[in-house]
Amino acid sequence: MIDITKDASEKRQGVRMMIVTIDFNSDEAIYIQLCNQIILGIATAQLHDGDSLPSVRDLAEDIGINMHTVNKAYSILRQEGYLKLDRRRGAVVALDYDKLQAIAKLKGQMRLILASAICRGISREEIHQAVDQIYDGF
Amino acid sequence: MIDITKDASEKRQGVRMMIVTIDFNSDEAIYIQLCNQIILGIATAQLHDGDSLPSVRDLAEDIGINMHTVNKAYSILRQEGYLKLDRRRGAVVALDYDKLQAIAKLKGQMRLILASAICRGISREEIHQAVDQIYDGF
DNA sequence: TCCTTTGTTATATCTATCATATAACAGTCC
DNA sequence: GGACTGTTATATGATAGATATAACAAAGGA
Numbered sequence: 001m002i003d004i005t006k007d008a009s010e011k012r013q014g015v016r017m018m019i020v021t022i023d024f025n026s027d028e029a030i031y032i033q034l035c036n037q038i039i040l041g042i043a044t045a046q047l048h049d050g051d052s053l054p055s056v057r058d059l060a061e062d063i064g065i066n067m068h069t070v071n072k073a074y075s076i077l078r079q080e081g082y083l084k085l086d087r088r089r090g091a092v093v094a095l096d097y098d099k100l101q102a103i104a105k106l107k108g109q110m111r112l113i114l115a116s117a118i119c120r121g122i123s124r125e126e127i128h129q130a131v132d133q134i135y136d137g138f
Numbered sequence: 139m140i141d142i143t144k145d146a147s148e149k150r151q152g153v154r155m156m157i158v159t160i161d162f163n164s165d166e167a168i169y170i171q172l173c174n175q176i177i178l179g180i181a182t183a184q185l186h187d188g189d190s191l192p193s194v195r196d197l198a199e200d201i202g203i204n205m206h207t208v209n210k211a212y213s214i215l216r217q218e219g220y221l222k223l224d225r226r227r228g229a230v231v232a233l234d235y236d237k238l239q240a241i242a243k244l245k246g247q248m249r250l251i252l253a254s255a256i257c258r259g260i261s262r263e264e265i266h267q268a269v270d271q272i273y274d275g276f
Numbered sequence: 277t278c279c280t281t282t283g284t285t286a287t288a289t290c291t292a293t294c295a296t297a298t299a300a301c302a303g304t305c306c
Numbered sequence: 307g308g309a310c311t312g313t314t315a316t317a318t319g320a321t322a323g324a325t326a327t328a329a330c331a332a333a334g335g336a
Contacts (some may be wrong), residue, residue, distance in 0.1 A: 027322095029294060036250050043253035055311065064215065064297050071312075082257065087303050087311045095257060102258035107268050111249050112174050114272050115181035119233060120240035125272050125276065128266055130245050134252050135262050143299075167323060193282065207330050225282045225332050 018046045024064055030065055033075035039082065042093060044138050053083070053091040156184045160201055168203055171210035177220065180231060182276050183215070191229040 018041045022033055027054040054062065056070040063070075074091050077083040084094035117127060156179045160171055179185040192200065192210040213228050215221040222232035222242075255265060 021204050031294080039257060040250065040253045043256040043315060056313095057311090068297090069295060072294095074312085087306070087313090090311060097258045099259055103260060103264060103268060104254065106251065106255050106258075106260065106265070107272055110248070110268060111272050111275075112178065113247050113251070114269065115174075115178045115276070117240065118273075118276060119177060119182040120235045120244075121237055122241060122244065124270070126241060127244070127269055127273075129270060130241060130248060131252065131265055132262070134245055134249050135256075135265070137249075138253070138256060169323080194284095206326090212283085212334060223283060225284090227332070228282060233318090240304085 018060075020063060022065065030067050031073040031076070035076055038073070038077060042082065042095070047093050049093050049095055051093045052089060053093070057088050100133065158197075158201060160203065169207050169211040169214070172208065173214055176211070176215060180220065180233070185231050187231050188235055189231045190227060191231070193228050 014032070020034065020037050022029075022030055026033065038047065038053070047053075053058065053074075056067050060067040060070045074085060075084060078085050081096040084092050084096075086092075114127065120123060156176075158172065158175050160168055162168070162239050164171065174193070176185065185191075190196070191212075194205050194212060198205040198208045212221060212223060216223050218235040220231065222234075224230075252265065
């Protein structure tokens with residue numbers, strides 16, 4: 001478990017925590033796991049708009065993986081509108097999105113999941129309950 | 139577009155249609171695309187419990203892919219409780235599941251999707267609306 | 277009984293992706 | 307100038323995806 005936030009001495013505000021855990025035995029690629037955990041960190045308010053992330057070299061060393069693997073994750077998160085990267089400040093959380101486009105993408109992703117849910121006899125109400133429970137967990 | 143259902147002469151009941159389309163330029167593996175389309179076919183009632191699917195060799199030839207790729211998809215669908223495979227009847231739709239376990243899996247899959255939705259400013263109500271729209275589309 | 281069809285298993289090959297390693301470059305800041 | 311940032315290039319080993327060929331056991335039909 002790696003603390004992704006900077007040292008307290010470098011923070012302007014209160015203490016924030018963001019823990020990154022990589023499963024090296026997972027069938028999911030490391031850079032995908034990294035992307036997902038940072039997205040979850042933003043959704044759970046462990047990371048806020050404007051927060052700085054560790055440099056690709058620092059985070060790679062902390063986790064024990066290669067620099068390019070972190071760089072790949074950061075590049076994807078930038079491309080998808082979660083981060084902004086520049087040479088002075090490093091990687092910064094910067095949310096940039098088109099809401100209508102995001103809803104369309106959401107539907108595309110949920111379609112297959114809901115299809116399998118229907119095959120398992122899960123009702124519309126039960127899906128709504130699951131959504132609420134996940135939402136409350138954030 | 140390949141008709142996955144058997145010839146009309148082999149059907150006992152009315153005409154059913156199940157079209158399979160493979161995107162060879164997709165970053166998604168062919169066997170994954172096949173699995174997903176069959177799951178969608180069941181959810182949309184294009185395939186029903188007890189229906190026979192083409193043999194691995196027939197479907198592979200129709201789509202223009204290798205026999206083992208179809209076999210891989212069928213094996214996964216069997217393992218996940220969508221199909222039953224035997225040497226006489228071939229591949230048959232046979233839904234077998236534990237509902238509580240399915241709901242737990244559903245939540246796990248939706249967690250990341252909802253996280254990204256929250257990052258995009260999508261509200262709980264909007265997610266519920268998306269669920270309903272997808273559900274109505276089935 | 278013979279032949280066909282079914283899923284299944286075993287090899288082997290080719291390609292693409294993943295993760296790694298080493299190196300260098302162009303800005304930025306102290 | 308030195309230390310840091312992201313970025314790019316190149317190379318290598320490992321793994322997954324898709325293909326090809328071959329064979330096997332079990333079931334059904336002629």
